[in-house]
Amino acid sequence: MAILGAGVVGRAVRGQLVRLGVDYSVVYDAKKAPGITFTANAALRHALVVYSPDFGPDHPWLRLAHAAGCVCLDESEFNRLIATTPGRARVRSARSDLIEFPSAF
Incomplete structure (x- = not known):
């Protein structure tokens, strides 16, 4: 799973993933992590990409992600995917989606 942007949003997404027990994400940020570039390879x-609002729909990294089928x-x-519902059923579902069935993404 890729997280595009290491700012406030990227850190929040990463924190949510850690709380869900997901620790196989990679954060890409051209300014804060210049050595880690999101390329076609x-x-x-990655099957799933979560991106910051700073990434417009025509951002080259999003175009690469779409072209790769992400x-x-x-x-x-x-946030809607992992939203908590009574009984935390949605969190368990999101955890299953992200951890147990990563090929779904």
Whole structure:
């Protein structure tokens, strides 16, 4: 799973994933981590991409992700995926989606 952007949103998404027990994400940020670049090959290694609102729809990294067949979720879509419902059923479902069935993404 790729997280595009290491700012406030990227850190929040990473924190949510850690709380869910997901620790196989990679954070890409051209300014804060210049040595880690999201390339066409990197896109092929990820099935799910969560991106910051700073990434417009025409951002080259999002185009690469779409071309590689990645599911791309902005922060709000990702938050809906892991939203807590009574009994935490949705969190368990999101955890299953992200951990137990990563090929779904």
